[in-house]
Amino acid sequence: MKRKQKKLTTFNNVVLFPGVVEKLVEQAHEYVENYQYDLANQKFEEALKYSEGDELTLSVYAYSLYEAKSFEKAKDVCEQLLSIGPSMYLEVMELYLTICMQLKQYKQVESIISSLLEEGAIPQDQIEKFERLKDINANIAGNMEKQEELENHTIEVNLETFSLDYFMTLSPNKQLNEVHELTSRNIRPIVPQLKMIIENETTHPFIKSIILILLVEQEVDIKITISKFGEEMNINPSTLSLPTKMPQFNHISKIVMDKLDKDPSTLELVEYLVAKHAIVTYPFEWLHYDAEDVALSYIDFVRTMFGSVHEMDYEIVEFLQNLEKLTELQ
Numbered sequence: 001m002k003r004k005q006k007k008l009t010t011f012n013n014v015v016l017f018p019g020v021v022e023k024l025v026e027q028a029h030e031y032v033e034n035y036q037y038d039l040a041n042q043k044f045e046e047a048l049k050y051s052e053g054d055e056l057t058l059s060v061y062a063y064s065l066y067e068a069k070s071f072e073k074a075k076d077v078c079e080q081l082l083s084i085g086p087s088m089y090l091e092v093m094e095l096y097l098t099i100c101m102q103l104k105q106y107k108q109v110e111s112i113i114s115s116l117l118e119e120g121a122i123p124q125d126q127i128e129k130f131e132r133l134k135d136i137n138a139n140i141a142g143n144m145e146k147q148e149e150l151e152n153h154t155i156e157v158n159l160e161t162f163s164l165d166y167f168m169t170l171s172p173n174k175q176l177n178e179v180h181e182l183t184s185r186n187i188r189p190i191v192p193q194l195k196m197i198i199e200n201e202t203t204h205p206f207i208k209s210i211i212l213i214l215l216v217e218q219e220v221d222i223k224i225t226i227s228k229f230g231e232e233m234n235i236n237p238s239t240l241s242l243p244t245k246m247p248q249f250n251h252i253s254k255i256v257m258d259k260l261d262k263d264p265s266t267l268e269l270v271e272y273l274v275a276k277h278a279i280v281t282y283p284f285e286w287l288h289y290d291a292e293d294v295a296l297s298y299i300d301f302v303r304t305m306f307g308s309v310h311e312m313d314y315e316i317v318e319f320l321q322n323l324e325k326l327t328e329l330q
Contacts, residue, residue, distance in 0.1 A: 024047035041073075044064065055081065062095060075096065098265045110137040116130065162190045167197055194211050208226060217242070256274065276327050289316055
């Protein structure tokens with residue numbers, strides 16, 4: 001009696017014995033469970049040479065690639081997974097958006113979330129979280145576009161624009177645009193006007209900071225009295241450090257990096273907010289608040305955007321929310 005032969009599969013002239021692909025996927029899962037993502041990805045890649053991959057395999061592979069910081073590959077796998085309509089669509093989409101943020105594709109994230117909201121694809125209890133993410137990414141994308149425009153344009157300074165009487169008739173957004181256009185110019189001819197704008201009590205705090213940064217960058221030697229948040233300080237831009245070189249900023253940044261070492265998505269958003277708010281408060285930094293309390297509050301603040309609810313220092317978080325509103329120049 002003849003023995004029954006097991007059916008062999010061929011792929012590109014390579015003979016595959018039964019169970020080979022399944023064994024590779026099983027090994028990959030074991031590596032993921034033991035946090036050995038690079039080894040897991042090797043097994044997944046080999047298995048997917050011979051198989052299209054099911055939803056579970058692709059989902060775990062995408063996650064493993066993300067953990068290994070192979071963001072481009074992780075994005076491709078997510079797109080492949082989304083094209084087959086996974087049962088856990090929203091979870092896969094959240095991973096996809098997180099990967100796009102890691103790749104600094106903020107405009108794409110904003111566009112995708114807008115489409116999801118329009119299509120009603122997001123559950124009611126998660127709409128607020130996604131709207132916050134959309135706004136953050138829109139903000140970052142907008143700032144990047146403005147920076148590119150400023151780098152590509154050089155404009156002659158109109159001295160009358162920075163006379164105090166005329167400048168204060170402009171909206172804060174228009175003021176910001178005018179000040180940004182000074183970044184590639186020698187501002188010394190209008191230093192007296194800029195000093196008057198900074199010392200004016202009704203000038204927006206963010207505008208004061210941006211002008212002060214220009215003076216610091218060009219090492220302008222002049223005495224200025226600046227007031228914000230009920231505080232007053234006498235400064236000389238020629239001896240002042242930039243916001244990201246200030247002592248409290250460095251202390252807060254170190255704490256944040258230590259706390260979020262294994263949470264890169266939250267880390268990036270926290271670092272973005274810390275840097276932005278350091279400009280608003282400049283040169284006072286975070287006033288009388290303790291650096292560690294501020295760092296932890298930033299982490300809490302960002303995690304609330306992802307729907308996390310827990311105990312926090314509400315006084316500091318409210319202060320951070322107010323700083324965020326000031327950066328919007330409404």
